[in-house]
Structure formats: structure tokens, C-alpha cells
Amino acid sequence: MPSKAASKAEPSAITAGQWSVYILRCADNSLYTGITTDMRRRLDEHNGLVKNGAKYTRHRQPVTLVYQETVESRSQACKRESAIKNLSKFQKEQLIVKK
Secondary structure (H helix, E strand, O other), X not given: OOEEOOOOOOOOOOOOOOXXXXXXXXXXXXXXXXXXXXXXXXXXXXXXXXXXXXXXXXXXXOOEEEEEEEEOOHHHHHHHHHHHHOOOHHHHHHHHHXX
16 A cells, blocks of 8 residues: 655655655646656756756646655556546545545
């Protein structure tokens, strides 16, 4: 079972070998879902502080981390990311609130 560790201000620490599935709220109030092994670096990338942010978030900055959960493998992260991406925006908002 994935552990839920969500934060609006500070990404939680992830130990080596763990993957994080996250949801960002963009400046236009849209939601972006992704996976990473380094949440701080990835958030900096999405906010344009470091290269390699997603094309989607490039023009929707700043972005804020609103949901994060950790899983043990990339495979689990990809499956969870896909499941979250298939939710409606309302369902994603409910997930964020429940954290």
C-alpha cells in the first residue's frame, strides 16, 4: 500500500530507491500528475529554476505541490500515475483533500 505524504509547502524526503507520485497545482488552477525519485529537484524543474521541466507546466508557472505519495518501484509509480491521470478533476481534488 502506498504511503501518503502530501505537503503544500515542502516536499517530503524520499529514501533511495523509492519513487514518488505527485500532483501539482498550476497557476491556472489546472492539475499536473507525474513521478520522480527526487521531488525537490523535480519541483524546481517544473518551476523553471532548473532545465527539464514538463512542457505542460512551462507556461503555467508557478506550480505548487499539493499531493505526494511514495511507492517502492518505478512500475508501481507508473501504474499509480496512470490511475490518477484517469480520474476526473473532481476526483483528483477529492484525493488532494483526503491526503
